Amino acid sequence: MSTSLTEETQVTDAAVSTRLSSLDTLESEAIHIIREVVAEFEKPALLFSGGKDSVVMLHLATKAFWPGKVPFPVLHVDTGHNFPEVIDFRDRTVERLGLKLVVGSVQEFIDRGELAERADGTRNPLQTVPLLDAIQQNKFDAVFGGGRRDEDKARAKERILSLRDEFGQWDPRNQRPELWNLYNGRHTVGQHVRAFPISNWTELDIWRYIERENIELPGLYYAHEREVFARDGMWRAVGEVSQPREGEQVITKTVRYRTVGDMSCTGAVESNAYTVSDVVVEVAASTLTERGATRADDRISEAAMEDRKKDGYF
Amino acid sequence: MTTEAVLPADLETALPTTLFRFATAGSVDDGKSTLVGRLLHDSKAILADQLDAVARTSADRGFGGEKGGIDLALLTDGLRAEREQGITIDVAYRYFATDQRSFILADCPGHVQYTKNTVTGASTADAVVVLIDARKGVLEQTRRHLSVLQLLRVAHVIVAVNKIDLVDFSESVFRDIEADVQQVGRELGLGSDGISDLLVIPVSALDGDNVVERSERTPWYTGPALLEVLETLPAADELESHLESFRFPVQLVIRPQGALAPDAVAAGLDVEAYRDYRAYAGQITEGSVKVGDQVSVLTPGQSPRTTTVVGIDFAGASLEEAAAPQSVAIRLADEFDVARGDTIAAAGTVREASADLYAALCWLSPKPLREGQKVLVKHGTRTVQAMVRSVSGKLDLATFKLEGASNLELNDIGHAQLRLAAPLPLENYLHHRRTGAFLVIDPLDGNTLAAGLVKDHPGDHEDERYSI
Numbered sequence: 001m002s003t004s005l006t007e008e009t010q011v012t013d014a015a016v017s018t019r020l021s022s023l024d025t026l027e028s029e030a031i032h033i034i035r036e037v038v039a040e041f042e043k044p045a046l047l048f049s050g051g052k053d054s055v056v057m058l059h060l061a062t063k064a065f066w067p068g069k070v071p072f073p074v075l076h077v078d079t080g081h082n083f084p085e086v087i088d089f090r091d092r093t094v095e096r097l098g099l100k101l102v103v104g105s106v107q108e109f110i111d112r113g114e115l116a117e118r119a120d121g122t123r124n125p126l127q128t129v130p131l132l133d134a135i136q137q138n139k140f141d142a143v144f145g146g147g148r149r150d151e152d153k154a155r156a157k158e159r160i161l162s163l164r165d166e167f168g169q170w171d172p173r174n175q176r177p178e179l180w181n182l183y184n185g186r187h188t189v190g191q192h193v194r195a196f197p198i199s200n201w202t203e204l205d206i207w208r209y210i211e212r213e214n215i216e217l218p219g220l221y222y223a224h225e226r227e228v229f230a231r232d233g234m235w236r237a238v239g240e241v242s243q244p245r246e247g248e249q250v251i252t253k254t255v256r257y258r259t260v261g262d263m264s265c266t267g268a269v270e271s272n273a274y275t276v277s278d279v280v281v282e283v284a285a286s287t288l289t290e291r292g293a294t295r296a297d298d299r300i301s302e303a304a305m306e307d308r309k310k311d312g313y314f
Numbered sequence: 315m316t317t318e319a320v321l322p323a324d325l326e327t328a329l330p331t332t333l334f335r336f337a338t339a340g341s342v343d344d345g346k347s348t349l350v351g352r353l354l355h356d357s358k359a360i361l362a363d364q365l366d367a368v369a370r371t372s373a374d375r376g377f378g379g380e381k382g383g384i385d386l387a388l389l390t391d392g393l394r395a396e397r398e399q400g401i402t403i404d405v406a407y408r409y410f411a412t413d414q415r416s417f418i419l420a421d422c423p424g425h426v427q428y429t430k431n432t433v434t435g436a437s438t439a440d441a442v443v444v445l446i447d448a449r450k451g452v453l454e455q456t457r458r459h460l461s462v463l464q465l466l467r468v469a470h471v472i473v474a475v476n477k478i479d480l481v482d483f484s485e486s487v488f489r490d491i492e493a494d495v496q497q498v499g500r501e502l503g504l505g506s507d508g509i510s511d512l513l514v515i516p517v518s519a520l521d522g523d524n525v526v527e528r529s530e531r532t533p534w535y536t537g538p539a540l541l542e543v544l545e546t547l548p549a550a551d552e553l554e555s556h557l558e559s560f561r562f563p564v565q566l567v568i569r570p571q572g573a574l575a576p577d578a579v580a581a582g583l584d585v586e587a588y589r590d591y592r593a594y595a596g597q598i599t600e601g602s603v604k605v606g607d608q609v610s611v612l613t614p615g616q617s618p619r620t621t622t623v624v625g626i627d628f629a630g631a632s633l634e635e636a637a638a639p640q641s642v643a644i645r646l647a648d649e650f651d652v653a654r655g656d657t658i659a660a661a662g663t664v665r666e667a668s669a670d671l672y673a674a675l676c677w678l679s680p681k682p683l684r685e686g687q688k689v690l691v692k693h694g695t696r697t698v699q700a701m702v703r704s705v706s707g708k709l710d711l712a713t714f715k716l717e718g719a720s721n722l723e724l725n726d727i728g729h730a731q732l733r734l735a736a737p738l739p740l741e742n743y744l745h746h747r748r749t750g751a752f753l754v755i756d757p758l759d760g761n762t763l764a765a766g767l768v769k770d771h772p773g774d775h776e777d778e779r780y781s782i
Contacts, residue, residue: 063629068570186760
């Protein structure tokens with residue numbers, strides 16, 4: 001890295017290639033979108049859970065505004081069932097980048113009686129209310145999310161800048177056409193916009209980028225030993241909020257997480273991928289989608305994600 | 315250019331994978347969703363859990379009769395209403411990769427609002443695949459699709475003559491359709507304008523002939539399969555970055571004034587050297603730029619100011635040069651007042667900014683356009699108020715003729731003149747896919763009303779091909 005502006009001769013060797021790699025093209029597109037949103041909105045925020053997609057989003061934001069600070073706060077909706085090591089990673093990252101962290105707490109809503117625990121114990125769908133509340137309380141007019149179109153069929157129809165009405169709802173049948181690289185983020189009072197700069201990235205792109213950029217992730221994305229039990233065809237971690245039922249046997253396995261969400265609905269996969277390059281190889285060879293492999297909440301119905309998104313989910 | 319697909323000679327280049335964006339367009343029932351499903355399936359982009367879900371639904375619906383089989387169209391219809399109604403409502407984006415390339419596929423529905431969807435998908439596409447049913451040949455809707463693609467200046471148009479199995483793999487049927495496509499191409503200037511090319515491939519999406527692998531059942535067709543073509547065609551930016559002059563709409567000014575990123579400081583950034591840092595952030599829309607280049611800063615209402623590029627920065631790296639579509643931050647020798655909405659361009663390559671805008675408008679809203687209407691125009695990184703002075707006609711997409719019209723309705727493409735509240739550095743879309751494009755926005759609800767393509771002023775030397 002060149003740290004002196006006076007030495008203009010210190011340039012990188014890389015001549016301009018007329019063929020940018022696909023990762024460079026995706027990175028350029030994402031940075032363009034992040035800058036557009038910062039330029040056109042009053043008060044953006046970035047959803048940051050410590051999960052790999054949001055970590056990549058934050059990394060892109062640091063690149064977009066270098067050498068300046070990332071000019072917006074990060075927002076986390078804490079289900080109260082998060083993996084402790086992910087919360088620890090979140091706090092360290094926020095500290096390292098000098099960011100403001102806003103937390104919306106599912107637990108507080110439950111304690112106040114404004115949300116009811118679901119019969120299945122899953123808290124992912126409960127995040128919508130605290131999310132919309134945090135957006136309203138903080139007057140965020142744009143919220144960056146790490147959603148990708150390859151994750152789910154409903155997400156495949158999502159715009160890069162996606163309008164939400166006063167109730168936070170998504171109307172998939174009435175979306176603005178998105179043309180060229182001209183993004184229309186106009187909205188009226190009460191509405192806000194969700195921005196998805198990494199819409200066009202796949203899970204493999206994310207991992208190749210993490211490898212290339214040497215981005216730190218919470219350790220549970222890599223193979224480790226953990227006490228687990230089998231439920232719904234997934235390995236579930238034993239934890240405070242995730243206890244085996246009668247007949248579910250606890251065993252120790254070498255596992256990793258492909259997605260990191262609520263402990264109550266996120267499953268681990270058996271894996272020997274100890275490093276990022278192991279993970280790239282594993283993801284490239286995987287025969288299951290990341291949500292299909294690890295998310296109980298997306299197995300409820302073919303339109304589970306669509307229904308959640310219509311109500312204002314990420 | 316010939317209409318039978320021919321591959322470039324030097325396609326063996328072992329470089330990192332590149333990105334290629336393409337769209338599919340077709341009429342009702344020509345098997346477009348099946349083709350997309352086939353491409354995804356045969357390129358192994360469909361994983362076991364997705365395939366299981368599709369197989370279950372196919373069986374529930376009795377797809378394929380007693381033989382079984384899976385309805386590949388189910389892979390692409392993402393919304394509940396689409397699955398329930400068995401139709402595709404909105405553009406869906408799909409992703410798959412081969413060793414050579416990563417693909418972004420915009421799957422554009424054909425029957426409802428085809429203009430809106432085709433324009434949307436084609437605006438970012440390096441190539442568009444248009445489907446024709448081999449039993450039906452070139453239909454009016456094919457002419458409409460090709461017309462829109464020519465207007466949007468899509469670099470590569472590929473016509474897939476589908477269901478070739480249903481005409482017994484007949485060469486004569488294919489050749490007749492190919493000749494018809496060629497004829498339409500000639501009428502439009504598609505494939506012969508030096509900008510676009512037009513390829514025709516016989517395929518069976520249902521059985522996979524000439525989709526991923528060349529088929530033995532069409533021995534008379536010696537060209538490549540569809541996927542081979544998509545893997546080797548140059549992306550639009552590759553074609554253009556050397557031909558076009560540098561254009562860089564400024565998104566924002568990076569001026570930390572001491573508020574440097576703590577992680578960069580921790581990594582050894584010289585705080586003193588960056589105290590007065592000032593750079594202009596943006597994405598290069600056209601051409602390329604080198605350190606030392608003379609550039610003009612275009613600010614609406616001011617004469618262009620010329621200066622020199624002294625630095626091209628990207629997240630701590632100093633680049634010697636950069637090209638479209640890279641996002642960078644540019645430093646200039648002179649401390650001009652440069653702000654969002656200004657454009658930095660290669661010196662001496664830009665016409666005077668103009669407040670009179672002549673354009674083709676693809677009308678995308680159910681609210682019709684009327685003369686005298688006030689709208690917003692978003693061009694590059696600037697949004698200005700505008701008034702619609704006149705509508706001079708509406709394009710008949712089937713005959714490619716301009717008809718008289720005084721308003722435009724959903725899915726119409728017409729010509730209009732607008733008066734802008736501030737001059738913009740407008741350029742003819744024919745030669746400038748990015749700086750010649752703009753959005754028309756409704757000031758009341760903020761919705762996008764139209765996709766705009768800048769035309770030359772009447773009286774300026776206008777390209778004949780663009781006068782449709």
